[in-house]
Amino acid sequence: MADMGAFREAVTAWAAGGPGGPARELAARLPVRAVVLLEGPSDAAAVSSPAARRGRDLAAEGVCVLPMGGAMSVGRFAHLLGPPGLGLRLTGLCDEAESRFYTRGLERAGAARQEFFVCAADLEDELIRALGVTRVAELVRAEGDLRALQTFLRQPAQQGRTSEQQLRRFLGTKKGRKIHYGRVLVEALDHDRVPTPLDALLTSL
Secondary structure: OOOHHHHHHHHHHOOOOOOOOHHHHHHHHOOOEEEEEEOOOOHHHHHHHHHHHOOOOOOOOEEEEEOOOOOOHHHHHHHHHHHOOOOOEEEEEEEHHHHHHHHHHHHHHOOOEEEEEEOOOOOOHHHHHOOHHHHHHHHHOOOHHHHHHHHOOOHHHOOOOOOOOHHHHHHHOOOOHHHHHHHHHHOOOOHOOOOOHHHHHHHHH
């Protein structure tokens, strides 16, 4: 039986130059009604977890959470999935610094009216500020990464940065860490402390 994971893989292959037939067939069979375009897998983890905590199964609702592999890919995915392609509703999260890629890519794909939600710096920054430095440090300790964090904080490059900036940088220093902590930080949030862009995205769906 086809599932949303198969559709996501088909779209990713299509965007890489493969045939569009499999994605079109799966979109109709499932059916898919909306696609959440995200920069990478850490963002996808941070979106899926609070949705599940709210008792929602986005895939069952016809929503595909799709990491694109970078903000500069948004134009290509919007062209395939938006008005010129499958005609699906598009939404997603983006970093403030990358918002220009989204604006330009959506305009070129004729999807400028689609609604995207912008994080102040990035999603990790939003989560760190929502939880607070002390709570994030507790979570790092609980995950067994305290020694790695202490070593990182002693680096000359980290001196003069705020605690929030240091933690944000730490989460991106090791492959897989951002994905892991995307889930950890979201799951530690109180229901009323979900960052505004993430809460607005989920509400819009």
